[in-house]
Structures are given as structure tokens and as C-alpha cells.
Amino acid sequence: MKPRFVLAAAATAALLTTAVAVSAQAEPNPGAGADRPIAQALAAAPGSPLPTPFETSNGATWTSHPQSLRYLRSLDSASERVKVENIGRTTEGRPLQLVSVGAPAPKPVAEAAQGSVALFVCSVHGDEPSGREACLQLARDLALSTDAAVTRFLERTTVLFINANPDGWVADTRGNADGTDVNRDYLAAATPEAKAVLKVIRDWKPDVLNDLHEYGPREHYDTDLLHLWPRNRNVDARLHDLAREMSEEYASAQVTSLGYTSGVYGQLIKDGEPYLQVAGDGQARILRNYAGLANVVGMLSETANAPLDDAEEADPALTNRRRVTVNYNSALGSIQLVQEQRDTLITETAAAAERQTEAGADGSGVIYFAGQDDMIPTDADQVEPHPMCGYRxxxxxxxxxxPTLAVHGISSQAADEGRLVPLAQPDRGLIPLLLDARSEYGLVDATPLETC
Incomplete structure (x- = not known):
């Protein structure tokens, strides 16, 4: 196999054994400074007294779902910063758990939503385990760190983690117990797993979201990390740019700072240049796109799930540890964005909701039913240059x-023996994709209205 960058042995061992673990027993370090980078604060900490089962095995075995339930109970007991709650049940009755981390304790939903919130969706595909492991480690590291920078961050920001597909986890399948790909269900919200994620977005109003996945590498498509921002053309332009910045300048940058490789999801690269796009479109039913339409600065992270060099080929545990470390550090990059640009994120996510509401009220802008940020649709049926005011x-x-409108947080009102769904609301860019006959994944053929 082709050679790639290899970290020095000592550094590799330190980075891959626990990602960047911390100790509940460590002495506070007031001299470190409350404003130093979160990544630096966590990397400087000693080893953790609460290793995950994956860490205990040194990457030889993945944490099982029952083990994760026990582990989270232990973490909840070990730190007042942690709250673990059930927010739903899967088809097979397993709990859908939301882990919230804050200092000195997690804030209530309404209070947290008024500040800054970071959300990590951990392995919605059941056969992609590294995101789950990364979330367990990062939740632990944030909860147990005594570093002043981490404490200061958690006083101002609530960090959320959700394991979104326990049934698929247990079965080691991509889909849930019904075989549904939950990452294609964020419009219809037919699965309990998608409903749970959407309710978290609706109620907690996260400023950033990182959706952690894995992919199968092949020729010209084989970096440690693939990342991508929302590409749907109805996403607010300012949030699109912030999401791309998070993806490229924070998540990717954090991963490559450790010597790993990174690329854009869906782009095949030959001789250093992209030559073909095979994935990464603007479908609103996919979480990174849905997040943008819900006025969240969102992104996708994918780490290669197979060996990328001869050393990994010879040692499956090394491959597994790399998979977790890459997803962990992509998530850490998103946290770094919140630390550095918290006020901007709070301001811009709120402003985006206002801009969408105003555009819906005055009929400005364009509604797109196809295309993406690097491709303008050419079919007239895919574009509405004179937007409707709402749908009947x-x-x-x-x-x-x-029930679906409720889980999306979309309001309606009685009108003409039916209901009016006005576009003058924060989800203005999402509503036509749910209700219009021109939408590929729309749910009904509602009647667009020129006047409301």
C-alpha cells in the first residue's frame, strides 16, 4: 500500500491510546489561562481514571451498547457537569440518550438555548463505531478536566452528545431495526431516531453540529478525514460560510495538525486535484443539510474505516484507534470554533432565523428544489424565483x-377549511422542501399561495 505520513512512535502511542484524555484527580492549573485553546488544554492533561471499554482494550474491541449505558451512568455519577437523560425509545425499545455537559452543571434547555450549544451526533449508522467512541471520550474529557480553559468554556457553552441508532449499533447494521437509513429520514421523521435528533435541534437550538461517520476508502479517495458543510442552496448564506469555515479551518485543521490527511467528502483527488464528485449533494433529508436549513452551523465528518497504510494493515487495533482519534479531533475542532467565535455564532444563527422569516414575509429571494452550493439548477421546475407566501x-x-410539522418546529394556522403554513418563519428554506410537489423528497403536494 502507498506510504503516508506516520507520526513518531511515542507521539502516535500517546495520541491514539486515549485521543486526549484527562483526569478527574488532576490538580487545577490556574496558570494555564482560561482563554487558551481547548485542544491545547485537553492535550496537556494526564491520563484518565475512567477509560472507556474501547480504551481499556487499546482499540482491540469496540464498546458495546450495554457497556456504554454502564459507562455513562458512571460518568454521570463522577461529575456534576454531566446529565444523561432518555429522550426517546428505539423500535426495539432501547433508550435514545442525550448526554449534556456544562459547568458547574448543564443548564436547563431554555437557558442553554439562549447561549451557545454544540451538538455531536454520534454514529447514526450503526456499523460506524468510531463516532460513538469519540463522543464517549470527548464527553468524559470535558466532564473531568480541571483545566481553567475547559471550565470557562463549559460555563458559557453546553455540549450535547446523542447516540442516534442503538438498534443498528447492536445489530452492526447501517440502518435501524426497520432497515431505514436514519440519515435519510430528517425530512419525513418517520423513525424514532430521527425524531429524537430533530427534537434536540428544535428545543436546544444548537449553534454548531458535527455529524460523525465513517466511509470506505478506495483509490483517489483515501484520506484519514473527509469533511463537508451543508450544500443545500436554501441555507442562509452567512451560515453556509461559517459551516464551511468550521469544516475546513477548524475540524480539518485540527486533524491535520496531528499529521493526518484530510479531504472534502465526495471529491475524488488525483495528482493533488479534484476530478470527480461522487457524493455530497444538497439533499435536505441528510443531517448536515438539514442543520443548515434549521439555522445551525453544521458539518459532516467521515473517517476511513479500513487500513490506510502497511502498519494499519498489520494491526487492526491501530486502525481502530486512528478512526476514533480522527473523529475525536474533528469534533474538537468544532468546539474550538465555538470557543473562538462564540458571540459571532450566537449572533449569526439568530440573525439567520430573522432573515429567513423576513424573506418569507416579503417574498424575497429564491427557493431552490435542486442544485447545491457549487451547482445552480438549470431546470425551471427546480427553481422558484417568485416565492409563495405559504402553503395551504x-x-x-x-x-x-x-406530528411531523411539530417535530420540525414549523407553525401553521387555520385557513379555508384547512391549514396555512406561512413561509414567514425561521424554517422558510425548509418548508417548500416538505410541502411542494417539485421537491424530490417532499411529503405532500400542498397548494402554494401567492397571498396569505
Whole structure:
């Protein structure tokens, strides 16, 4: 196999054994400074007294779902910064757990939503375990660190983790117990797993979101990390740019600072240049795109799930540790963005919601039913240059969609023996993708209205 950058042996061992673990028993370090980078603060900490099962095995075995439940109970007991709560049940009855971390304790939902919130969705595909492991480690490291920078960060920001597919985890399948790919269900919200994630977005109003995945490497597509921002053309332009900045300048930068390689998800690279895009479109039903439409600065992280060099080929545990470390550090990059640009994120996510509401009220802008940020659709049926003011649902359509609209946080009002869904609300860019006949993944064919 082709050679790639290899860290010095000592550094590799330190980085890959626990990612960047911390100790609950460590003495506070007031001289470190409350404003130093989070990545630096965690990397400088000693080893943890609460290793995950994956760490205990040194990457030889993955943490099982029952082990994770026990581990999170232990973490909840070990730190007042942690709260673990059940926010739903899977098809097979397993708990969908939300882990919140804050200092001195996690804030209530409404209070947290008024400040800054970072959300990590951990392995929505059940056969992609490294995201789950990265989330367990990062939740632990934030909860147990005594570093002043970490404490200061958690006083101002709530960090959330959700393991979004326990049934797939247990079965080692991509989909849930019904075989549904949950990462294609964020519009229809037919699965309990997608509903749980959407309710967290609706209620906690996260400023940033990082969706942790794995991919199968092949020729011209084989970096340690692949990353991507929301590409749907209805996403607020300012949030699109912030998401791309997080993806390229924070998550990717954090990973490559450790000597790993990085690329853009869906782009094949030959001789250093992209030559073909094979994935990474603007589908609103995929979480990174949905996040942007919900006025969240979101991104996708994918780490290679197979050996990338001869050393990894010879040692599966080394491959596993690299997979976790890459996802961990991508997540850490997102946290670094929040630390450095917290006020900007709070301001811009709120402003995006206001801009969308205003555009819906005055009929400005364009509605796109296809295309992506690097491709403008050319079919007239894929673009609405004179946006409707809203959609009328029949009574039957409304009864069908009422729970779905609620989970998205979309409001409606009685009108003409049916319901009016106005575009003058924060989800203005999402509503046509749910209700219009021109939307590839729309749920009903509602009637677009010129006047409301």
C-alpha cells in the first residue's frame, strides 16, 4: 500500500491510546489561562481514571451498547457537569440518550438555548463505531478536566452528545431495526431516531453540529478525514460560510495538525486535484443539510474505516484507534470554533432565523428544489424565483403532517377549511422542501399561495 505520513512512535502511542484524555484527580492549573485553546488544554492533561471499554482494550474491541449505558451512568455519577437523560425509545425499545455537559452543571434547555450549544451526533449508522467512541471520550474529557480553559468554556457553552441508532449499533447494521437509513429520514421523521435528533435541534437550538461517520476508502479517495458543510442552496448564506469555515479551518485543521490527511467528502483527488464528485449533494433529508436549513452551523465528518497504510494493515487495533482519534479531533475542532467565535455564532444563527422569516414575509429571494452550493439548477421546475407566501394544506394533509410539522418546529394556522403554513418563519428554506410537489423528497403536494 502507498506510504503516508506516520507520526513518531511515542507521539502516535500517546495520541491514539486515549485521543486526549484527562483526569478527574488532576490538580487545577490556574496558570494555564482560561482563554487558551481547548485542544491545547485537553492535550496537556494526564491520563484518565475512567477509560472507556474501547480504551481499556487499546482499540482491540469496540464498546458495546450495554457497556456504554454502564459507562455513562458512571460518568454521570463522577461529575456534576454531566446529565444523561432518555429522550426517546428505539423500535426495539432501547433508550435514545442525550448526554449534556456544562459547568458547574448543564443548564436547563431554555437557558442553554439562549447561549451557545454544540451538538455531536454520534454514529447514526450503526456499523460506524468510531463516532460513538469519540463522543464517549470527548464527553468524559470535558466532564473531568480541571483545566481553567475547559471550565470557562463549559460555563458559557453546553455540549450535547446523542447516540442516534442503538438498534443498528447492536445489530452492526447501517440502518435501524426497520432497515431505514436514519440519515435519510430528517425530512419525513418517520423513525424514532430521527425524531429524537430533530427534537434536540428544535428545543436546544444548537449553534454548531458535527455529524460523525465513517466511509470506505478506495483509490483517489483515501484520506484519514473527509469533511463537508451543508450544500443545500436554501441555507442562509452567512451560515453556509461559517459551516464551511468550521469544516475546513477548524475540524480539518485540527486533524491535520496531528499529521493526518484530510479531504472534502465526495471529491475524488488525483495528482493533488479534484476530478470527480461522487457524493455530497444538497439533499435536505441528510443531517448536515438539514442543520443548515434549521439555522445551525453544521458539518459532516467521515473517517476511513479500513487500513490506510502497511502498519494499519498489520494491526487492526491501530486502525481502530486512528478512526476514533480522527473523529475525536474533528469534533474538537468544532468546539474550538465555538470557543473562538462564540458571540459571532450566537449572533449569526439568530440573525439567520430573522432573515429567513423576513424573506418569507416579503417574498424575497429564491427557493431552490435542486442544485447545491457549487451547482445552480438549470431546470425551471427546480427553481422558484417568485416565492409563495405559504402553503395551504387540506384537513386530511394536515392531520397526516401535524406530528411531523411539530417535530420540525414549523407553525401553521387555520385557513379555508384547512391549514396555512406561512413561509414567514425561521424554517422558510425548509418548508417548500416538505410541502411542494417539485421537491424530490417532499411529503405532500400542498397548494402554494401567492397571498396569505
Amino acid at each position: 394544506l387540506t384537513g386530511e394533509q394536515y392531520e397526516q403532517l401535524k
